[in-house]
Amino acid sequence: MITGPGQAGVQDVEPPSAAAGEVVVDVARAGVCGTDVEFYTGEMQYLHESHAAYPMRIGHEWMGTVSGVGSGVDPAWIGRRVTGDTMLGCQRCERCRAGFHHVCAFRDELGVRNGRPGALAEQVAIPAWALHALPDTVDDVAGAMVEPGGNAWRSVDAANLRAGDRVLILGPGTIGLLCALFARAAGAEVHLLGRTGRSLEFARTFGFDGVWTESELPELAWHAVIDSSNAPHLPARALELVEPGRRIVHVGLAGSPSLIDTRMLALGDVTAVGILGASAGLDPTIAAYGDGSVDPRPLVAATVELEDLAAILAGTRPEHAGAGPKIHVEIAEQTSPRQEGP
Numbered sequence: 001m002i003t004g005p006g007q008a009g010v011q012d013v014e015p016p017s018a019a020a021g022e023v024v025v026d027v028a029r030a031g032v033c034g035t036d037v038e039f040y041t042g043e044m045q046y047l048h049e050s051h052a053a054y055p056m057r058i059g060h061e062w063m064g065t066v067s068g069v070g071s072g073v074d075p076a077w078i079g080r081r082v083t084g085d086t087m088l089g090c091q092r093c094e095r096c097r098a099g100f101h102h103v104c105a106f107r108d109e110l111g112v113r114n115g116r117p118g119a120l121a122e123q124v125a126i127p128a129w130a131l132h133a134l135p136d137t138v139d140d141v142a143g144a145m146v147e148p149g150g151n152a153w154r155s156v157d158a159a160n161l162r163a164g165d166r167v168l169i170l171g172p173g174t175i176g177l178l179c180a181l182f183a184r185a186a187g188a189e190v191h192l193l194g195r196t197g198r199s200l201e202f203a204r205t206f207g208f209d210g211v212w213t214e215s216e217l218p219e220l221a222w223h224a225v226i227d228s229s230n231a232p233h234l235p236a237r238a239l240e241l242v243e244p245g246r247r248i249v250h251v252g253l254a255g256s257p258s259l260i261d262t263r264m265l266a267l268g269d270v271t272a273v274g275i276l277g278a279s280a281g282l283d284p285t286i287a288a289y290g291d292g293s294v295d296p297r298p299l300v301a302a303t304v305e306l307e308d309l310a311a312i313l314a315g316t317r318p319e320h321a322g323a324g325p326k327i328h329v330e331i332a333e334q335t336s337p338r339q340e341g342p
Contacts, residue, residue, distance in 0.1 A: 031329075132286060248272050304330070
């Protein structure tokens with residue numbers, strides 16, 4: 001539970017119950033996201049827009065096993081390994097009926113918005129319609145990486161890449177690296193841009209076609225640019241770099257407004273796409289993880305216990321952590337037959 005800026009710890013709370021149309025999941029593993037850190041620091045925009053308030057239970061990257069169902073839910077879900085959608089639209093408004101539940105004005109977001117309790121807990125309740133079953137070929141580590149993977153899959157899909165296209169991805173964090181893996185699986189030539197340090201060196205271990213700092217970036221034709229960074233100046237840089245007639249995709253969010261010159265957008269006939277949430281990308285991500293075309297598990301630097309999480313949110317990196325950007329919390333014993341990750 002995060003109870004205020006810089007204040008977090010483990011608390012005993014009432015266990016969830018499955019309301020009508022919902023299930024209860026025994027959580028096995030959950031990831032820590034940059035959004036969770038922003039809630040801890042108090043910087044997350046939802047706090048200032050009254051979409052979220054302390055105290056709050058975080059956690060929206062997760063997997064587990066269904067242990068209970070509410071009325072109206074098929075009992076066959078019990079015992080199945082699952083992950084789930086973060087964006088819980090009302091299912092009644094025009095946006096939801098049109099397939100845009102992830103931008104429903106009345107949506108809850110698991111562990112993020114409107115006080116919906118998240119999955120960094122022993123159990124979580126979630127609507128059955130938001131569940132996504134995990135095959136045996138997706139182990140627990142990969143299962144808890146489906147949500148960030150869905151954001152990356154949607155970003156690459158929005159870039160409209162063709163085989164052989166050259167894509168530049170800004171920011172070698174979790175989403176940026178996953179974008180790079182999905183783009184490579186789609187047959188693109190993949191380059192990343194970042195700042196010197198551990199993250200850039202880690203990105204080089206994947207053997208992408210190029211990993212650059214801003215001063216090193218070569219003058220090449222970029223057929224798509226995906227901005228997965230939090231740097232306020234990079235959205236404008238993406239527009240400067242992309243080839244006319246092609247696409248820039250914005251999945252990263254800066255802490256302050258970013259400015260672009262819409263004259264360049266129009267005169268270059270450039271399409272700019274914003275990405276919010278993983279919803280439409282969850283099933284394709286599960287399929288890619290399951291068939292091995294994308295393996296997210298090397299991104300997990302360390303797996304800790306729930307009691308260690310407050311220190312992680314405060315910026316402490318586990319002593320045994322590898323070079324990857326993602327920290328996982330193991331809440332229950334592993335449940336999948338194939339377990340090879342950290």
